[in-house]
Amino acid sequence: MSSGNTSPGMSDVPSAPGQEPIHTVPTLISVFFRLFESQFLLVIFSALAIIWLGAHGSLRRPPSAAPPKLKKGEKRSEKENFMEGLTLSDAIWFPLALGAVLIGLYYLILWLQDPAVLNQLLRAYMSLMAVTGLAALAGDALDIMSSLVFPSMWADRNGQVHYIDPDRRCQYVINRLTGEETVVEGKQTPFPGILSNLAISRDWSRFWWDVRHLLNETWTVRLAVRGKTLTKVEVRLNDLVRFTIGVSIAVAYHWTGWPALSNAVSVAMCYASFMLLTPTSFSIGSLVLGGLFIYDIVMVFYTPYMITVAKKLDAPIKLVFNSTSGVSMLGLGDIVVPGLLMGLALRFDLFQYYHKQTKLEPITLTTEIASPESETTETTGKTHYRRVKVPYVDTSGQWGNRFWTTPLGRLVPTNEATSPIAATAFPKPYFYASLAGYAAGMFATLAALVVFNHGQPALLYLVPGVTGSLWLTGLIRGEVKDMLGYTEDGSLDTEDVVVELDADGRVIKETAKKAPEKPEKEKPNDQAEDAEGTREEEKPQGNKSRELFVFSITAPRSVA
Template structure:
């Protein structure tokens, strides 16, 4: 799915069929009234909502952060990677492939005369393919809802921050002076604030701790066929429930073809695209957008392909909103294409946030200097201590999944950000987002310009004509205003920035002047085989098959193992 081009820009927001304006430009009052029509507002708000969800769902550990620290005895989580990272050649290939798909659909529709058969085939195919997308979206939404019921932190009216420890079945506070943890005996519930009234009795508290454990801990799924494959991966209960919910949704759409269900599938496929597809840098992302910018203009204004496919193909490749005033449509390409760059902008914001938290720790390094005196023909070696060497230490990454509820419960009434003590919620959800907000503003202005031109000219508009300049212009102008053009150009997600902690040279003022490429354990003189810093260790995936008794093996195996549920801390 990630290697295919984005869905053709089928949505060019065709004008409502019952418009009474037949000539001349509409008045200002009429134009404003048209822009506020329910179907237009639904298009704009839905597109922004999908991009917001997709961008936040695509957050990965930035190269400026260390891997997630896990508790003793727990397995290191596997980091997600984008299935397809766009490169410079995609700026040419995307428009070519998208045009090929669009033209093929157009002539197939013309050849069939009646597109009903094609609609059934496409709906059936997409219904099956969308199950994974709907399941992913439903699972992530369930994670968000779960975090609101079972957060990891919350703050009371007095401003005291409580941490909820699932292992000890307790809540504790941290002394801001000594850093020591103090368990609050009267708060032995997994629920925050006023929700704790639902766990006043001992049995109810135990049950709720067990439910929290089942919803937040990972389940293990194994599938094996002797001599062919062995697959083992971890999921959470919400993920399993999400995929179970996706099946009836896909079946219902295939049987009914209702626009509401089509919009659900379209939203899910956009969301999944954000998880799988991303430009590796801002330069490549900008080139891809401008390549599709030209494609969109040509296909809408100079060919019949786009409008014909958009109006005749009844499949979840567009958002469709109806009201008493008419119908409004927006193609998935108009969401996914600019949304990819907007997701990159959000991840760049996260990268900048963790980059500012990198600390420099002094490292005592020794070097061997050799002095040769030709007159006496001997070599002198000295051990010299270098005090200017320091090591970069990254802050550990905080996974955003499960932190939205903590942000809500750790934010005092009347404030938009959590209290400063809620460092996990801030690092995961409330970090500064200047580039993402700038791109959202550019996208919104581009959508409003699209709608305005639609009202003025009463003709379907190529949305990328307005969205691409709005999004790319907002991003690069923001970098220029903040003096971060160099940082923006240097940021890449091709893996080259994700290095282990390195030793650097610093000047008298503490500024980094040179980076050493050697590994940390070599620089500080560790012997081979000794452990390095936790954040410098690579994540290793367990791929070996399970050990079995001699002479006994599984011919076929499928199992789902739930985490052990304990109703009492001592259990």
């Protein structure tokens, strides 16, 4: 993160020697047309695409949604608590730490004179650190591809949703009036749409169902020594493939240093940053961006550090775009720093979506009052309301469902496909507003670059564009108070919330209990399973032998 905040020295824009900035109308018109050159459009599109991918990859259960109901034998996902929240002090320490690193790199380059050795060390370090990001990006891409080939639902031309059941190995529809399930005859394949009507043999049908099963289910890898389980990991076939892809790209970049691979590693590092960091709240995020806003201006306009380091270092700390008119560079910090706040905006949209579906269930709370005179108790009852949250729908596997349930010519799935709508097609006013603000900031950066023919601090334009668009959206929608109250520090993740309402239906008091981090029954079940496996290993075989070392891989078994 520290080295990734190298700002865009978008440079090498041709101009006449000694040419002063011209502000005539014809020149401004030419600047306007230059902004739509393929190189500049590629810079803007690449930055927006990375932010879009990273923000959607960071989605997890919001505190306004209840944990999803688990199937028998299924464990709770650990994805809910995987981010490190930025605190208020980070608004001060981030610019200072980044400035120290940048200045150190600048003087190290001057001392070495030839930064080749430094580039080799940074390349090796970045290659190692990028394996996780590359694996995460490749794995999520494989998940989306798998969901496109093997979705769990699809809609026909009439809008009727067909559900694919991997356990019964059939497809069925639900009657919209009665809610009854009816198995569709002649559709014995796991494929959607026209492919569901393929007339294939029973053996081939069984083969494709098995392929779908292996791609979606987990394998269990277990290592035990002297009857004691050392490690037990559940992995999917996708996990093995993603790790192989991540290592291969990282090794190839380390040995070749190709610009295309450097950009791929840079994208992966941005993606990993979205998975690991969050500004916790809009206020803290705005303050962090404000501190880096000042840092970027000082380092680009008043010191030679930023542009010199960006040009001299050949490491995945920037995106490089080559064209006949020159070379443009966009620092990863100009993507990650605003992108973290934009990812928070997307998760706030998801929070709002589930919060608006929360229902109030009336309950009666009784109170017993003892009478000291008659030695009797009097029971009184008062009506309160309990908030009932809607169960969360995970985004995993829903992108394929969204594609196959969206009618041609529309952007939103059919109303019957509730899961894809809840997971991917929920309203995103704040996220779209931040995308528009970021795009406007990038256009302003490129315009200033062309006019002044000098590297520009992109955060000078991006920070006002992103933060301004978010707070303006909240002001227009009358939700500034909701933005200020939203936080991802865990305090909003409560259960059994009991509220009191006034005559107008407004909440005047609420009592909540914080949700447990993990279900209480998960740990005993895991311990019982490990104990059972240990007892099985400790059984002597013919009273003569004992297993000292066990390494097993258990394949998933289909219910069918």
